[in-house]
Amino acid sequence: MLADFVHWLVATPVSHFLQNLKNMIPVVQTLHIFAIAAVLSSAAMIDLRVLRLAGKEQSLQSIFRRFEPGVWGGLVVLLITGSLLIIAEPARSLLAIQFQVKVVLILVGIGVTLLLARMMKQLGRDETSPPAARVLAAVSLLVWAAVIAAGRWIAYA
Amino acid sequence: MTLVDLCTWLEGTRISTAIRESGVIFPWIESLHVVGGTLVFGFVSIIDFRLLGVLSKHQAVSRVTDEMVPWVWGAFAISLVTGLLMFSSNASQYVHNTPFLCKMGLLVAAGFNMLVFHVLTYRGVARWDVALPPPLTARVAGGASLILWMAVITFGRWVGFTL
Numbered sequence: 001m002l003a004d005f006v007h008w009l010v011a012t013p014v015s016h017f018l019q020n021l022k023n024m025i026p027v028v029q030t031l032h033i034f035a036i037a038a039v040l041s042s043a044a045m046i047d048l049r050v051l052r053l054a055g056k057e058q059s060l061q062s063i064f065r066r067f068e069p070g071v072w073g074g075l076v077v078l079l080i081t082g083s084l085l086i087i088a089e090p091a092r093s094l095l096a097i098q099f100q101v102k103v104v105l106i107l108v109g110i111g112v113t114l115l116l117a118r119m120m121k122q123l124g125r126d127e128t129s130p131p132a133a134r135v136l137a138a139v140s141l142l143v144w145a146a147v148i149a150a151g152r153w154i155a156y157a
Numbered sequence: 158m159t160l161v162d163l164c165t166w167l168e169g170t171r172i173s174t175a176i177r178e179s180g181v182i183f184p185w186i187e188s189l190h191v192v193g194g195t196l197v198f199g200f201v202s203i204i205d206f207r208l209l210g211v212l213s214k215h216q217a218v219s220r221v222t223d224e225m226v227p228w229v230w231g232a233f234a235i236s237l238v239t240g241l242l243m244f245s246s247n248a249s250q251y252v253h254n255t256p257f258l259c260k261m262g263l264l265v266a267a268g269f270n271m272l273v274f275h276v277l278t279y280r281g282v283a284r285w286d287v288a289l290p291p292p293l294t295a296r297v298a299g300g301a302s303l304i305l306w307m308a309v310i311t312f313g314r315w316v317g318f319t320l
Contacts, residue, residue: 026315034198037198040195040196042199055224066216149185152187153184
């Protein structure tokens with residue numbers, strides 16, 4: 001099924017076009033790294049604040065307002081550049097277990113971020129982070145770092 | 158001791174031999190290097206965008222730097238240790254790799270930019286801590302830092318394609 005899709009995708013004109021674009025892969029990969037930098041560091045600022053390790057002078061809400069756009073903005077660029085890389089080299093990515101693990105991890109990361117966002121909105125002004133939020137923050141940190149590791153491991157598939 | 162001697166010695170150490178001979182240690186070190194590097198770039202850019210007067214505008218500059226600097230150094234330490242480990246596993250090839258040498262030069266330039274900003278502009282931060290837009294010298298330092306760190310990542314990625 002997936003193999004059929006890969007065969008179809010690699011033969012499309014879009015894929016051919018991207019395959020023949022000189023230096024497309026390294027350039028798009030570099031942009032992909034800039035985007036994950038935005039996601040990881042923005043998520044880390046939120047997570048570290050929830051864990052009371054950074055930014056303690058600011059309220060949880062204000063930290064969230066400052067850094068949530070970095071997570072979602074970064075994810076959009078990540079998705080676009082990632083799609084270009086997949087279309088150019090579908091077999092290298094889609095069929096690799098490393099890539100499949102990465103997709104699951106990204107979905108977990110998005111889910112954890114959404115849950116944290118909901119918790120923050122329900123929180124009173126000067127309230128401290130509830131234990132459940134701290135667990136989510138720790139998971140978020142680990143998951144985004146794991147997304148990077150899984151991505152790097154695709155090169156060794 | 159010449160550079161060649163140093164490289165030969167580094168490559169002969171037990172740790173670099175282990176990295177070279179194992180198929181899995183290098184990718185794991187590399188993964189950590191990317192985590193550290195993206196954190197350095199991301200954290201530094203939080204300061205840079207504040208210096209440019211683009212983001213975190215409601216925070217004083219000194220507050221943003223106080224908040225970020227320890228984390229920048231922590232992330233840099235991860236990148237440095239993992240980078241040294243990768244370098245030692247194949248030192249004599251790295252020292253002849255143009256993208257790697259460019260990356261090292263750019264790192265020095267980024268450090269120099271930071272030092273100049275710290276010594277000259279940041280010394281008087283009390284006068285422009287909340288001023289918007291920040292003074293030209295601060296904006297130049299922030300813009301230069303962003304460009305330099307993006308170049309560091311670009312050349313880092315390029316090392317992987319050429320080594």
